[in-house]
Amino acid sequence: MEITKENFLKLPNVPGVYTFWKSKKQIYIGKSVSLKSRLNSYLAVNLGIKTAKMVAEADEVTFIEVNSDLESLLLESYLIKKHKPKYNIVLKDDKHALYIVITKEEFPRVITSRKDGDYGPFPNSTNVKTILQLIRKLFPYSDHKLSKKPCLYSHLGLCSPCPSEIINTQSPISKQKLTKHYKNNIRNIKLVLSRKFNVVRKSLEKEMNNLSKQQKYEEAKVIRDRIKMLDYITQEKIETEKFLENPNFVEDIRNQELNLLLKILKSKFQIISLRRIECFDIAHLSGSSPTASMVVAIDGEMEHSEYKHFKIRQKKGQSDYDSMREIAIRRLKQTWDRPDLIIVDGGLGQVKIFDEVFSSKGRSASGRGIPVVGIAKNPDRLIFSDGTKVRLQSEALHFVSRIRDEAHRFARRLHYKLISRELLTQST
Numbered sequence: 378m379e380i381t382k383e384n385f386l387k388l389p390n391v392p393g394v395y396t397f398w399k400s401k402k403q404i405y406i407g408k409s410v411s412l413k414s415r416l417n418s419y420l421a422v423n424l425g426i427k428t429a430k431m432v433a434e435a436d437e438v439t440f441i442e443v444n445s446d447l448e449s450l451l452l453e454s455y456l457i458k459k460h461k462p463k464y465n466i467v468l469k470d471d472k473h474a475l476y477i478v479i480t481k482e483e484f485p486r487v488i489t490s491r492k493d494g495d496y497g498p499f500p501n502s503t504n505v506k507t508i509l510q511l512i513r514k515l516f517p518y519s520d521h522k523l524s525k526k527p528c529l530y531s532h533l534g535l536c537s538p539c540p541s542e543i544i545n546t547q548s549p550i551s552k553q554k555l556t557k558h559y560k561n562n563i564r565n566i567k568l569v570l571s572r573k574f575n576v577v578r579k580s581l582e583k584e585m586n587n588l589s590k591q592q593k594y595e596e597a598k599v600i601r602d603r604i605k606m607l608d609y610i611t612q613e614k615i616e617t618e619k620f621l622e623n624p625n626f627v628e629d630i631r632n633q634e635l636n637l638l639l640k641i642l643k644s645k646f647q648i649i650s651l652r653r654i655e656c657f658d659i660a661h662l663s664g665s666s667p668t669a670s671m672v673v674a675i676d677g678e679m680e681h682s683e684y685k686h687f688k689i690r691q692k693k694g695q696s697d698y699d700s701m702r703e704i705a706i707r708r709l710k711q712t713w714d715r716p717d718l719i720i721v722d723g724g725l726g727q728v729k730i731f732d733e734v735f736s737s738k739g740r741s742a743s744g745r746g747i748p749v750v751g752i753a754k755n756p757d758r759l760i761f762s763d764g765t766k767v768r769l770q771s772e773a774l775h776f777v778s779r780i781r782d783e784a785h786r787f788a789r790r791l792h793y794k795l796i797s798r799e800l801l802t803q804s805t
Contacts, residue, residue: 380438382420388413392449393442394456397435397464405431405464408453412440431464445611447511450504451572454497475499477509477570484540484556485563487518496570511610512569515603516562574611578604631677634776641773642718645761646748650717652676656780657708657731658722659689659700660788669704670788673716674780683713684787701727705734719749722781725760727751732762752781 378384380397393412397405409415419432443449457465476494480486489505499505512518517537521528524541531539538555546552568577581604588597635651642648654674659667673683687707689700701721719735721727728751736746751760757774759767769777 378438380419380432380435382417385413385417385420388416388440389442390414391442392444392446393440394449394452395438395440396456396462397431398437398439399434400436403456403460403462404435405462406453406456406460408449410446410449412442416440427464447508447610448572448574450499450508451496451570454499454504455572457498475502475505477505479563479567484519484523484543484559486520486522487512487563487566488520508570512566515569515606515610516565518562518566519559574607578607581607631776634773635677637773638776641759641767641769642748642750645765648717648748653714653716654718654720654780655708655716656720656722656784657701657704658781658784658788659697659704660785667700668788669700670784671704671708672780672784672787674776677776679780679783686787697723698726698730701730702734705731709734716747719747720777720780720784721749721751722784723751724753725751725762725764728760728762752777 390411390413392408392410394406394408395412395416396403407415416438419428424432441452443452476490476492476497476499478488478490478494478496480488487509489502489509497505499508513535517530517535519528519530519536519540521536521541523544525545527539527542528536530536531542538559540559543552543555543559546555565577565580568574581600585597585600585604588594588600639648639651642651652675656672656674657669659669667689669687669689671685671687673680675683687704689703701723719731721731728749732749735749749762752758753760753766757769757778759769759777761767
């Protein structure tokens with residue numbers, strides 16, 4: 378776009394990376410938590426000499442939206458290294474450029490360097506410290522040379538397992554296990570620094586599910602907490618000013634999410650409202666202690682008092698289909714408020730089961746049935762009973778993903794409780 382006040386006022390208030398161009402060549406790359414605020418600041422009258430010169434030379438600006446501050450930091454450094462714009466002064470003076478380096482040792486260290494490195498350059502040391510602090514809580518790593526004793530950070534859980542502890546471990550099996558754990562942390566760090574957040578999340582989910590199947594619930598909980606932390610540091614941040622400018626900001630976001638979802642659903646259903654939405658999920662491990670959850674959103678907000686747990690009664694608890702049919706029938710027998718939409722965590726098979734039950738018995742006095750859709754992952758998409766799939770984007774995706782994750786969490790809550798009780802009974 379051209380560099381004008383009119384254009385900049387139309388920009389989104391989201392994190393992102395922007396590029397100033399001159400004659401189709403990048404001359405400056407920067408990042409901001411708010412593209413709109415930052416680019417508008419370049420039109421101020423009191424700019425520094427170098428900044429004013431850069432803006433005067435530029436004839437165009439492009440930008441890339443991202444989901445988080447972390448992603449903007451990493452993307453900015455990648456683009457600067459790739460294109461080397463002349464106004465990114467850090468590239469002209471190695472004393473100011475800072476890189477993140479992962480060493481090639483047996484137990485790779487994560488360190489910073491003023492010379493060319495694996496990831497960077499970063500405009501200032503604060504950016505690097507922010508990135509490494511976030512990553513180290515997720516995937517502990519070493520930044521020190523090997524010694525006879527574990528380092529101080531190992532006691533804080535920030536260098537775990539500590540390479541110094543690994544080399545002094547006597548048991549070959551334990552040593553092999555700890556080494557694998559450490560190198561897996563390094564692998565994940567490389568993926569995060571390369572902005573491959575989805576790859577990391579899928580890997581963690583797989584590990585968590587495998588541990589759960591092996592009934593290693595404490596270890597699975599650790600991985601679950603890592604997934605939550607990864608989601609937190611890579612999620613879109615909402616600026617405080619938004620709430621100050623508009624006290625109803627959260628409500629406006631929810632309305633926007635529901636309106637977009639309603640627009641998608643109207644292509645398939647005679648639906649006029651999404652006041653009450655119910656989402657169902659099944660939780661079991663190889664058929665053991667199967668449970669189901671129903672979570673409820675009223676006007677886009679989770680209504681915890683309406684949540685329900687179900688213990689699967691039928692013997693075929695290992696089958697999601699049979700469990701879904703049981704839950705659908707049991708739900709219809711209740712006198713709870715009628716939902717405007719039912720979301721099922723699953724694919725076409727689960728959707729057809731719910732749709733079959735509710736289309737035959739769940740019609741209102743006007744003869745209108747309750748719409749049923751499924752939510753599938755990778756990529757997140759809605760599934761209709763006729764096999765149609767609609768890939769979700771933007772605000773509609775935020776809401777559907779949120780209620781799906783909440784249903785999953787609530788189903789697991791009872792399931793873990795029943796499994797723990799079962800294991801305790803077996804041990805006694």
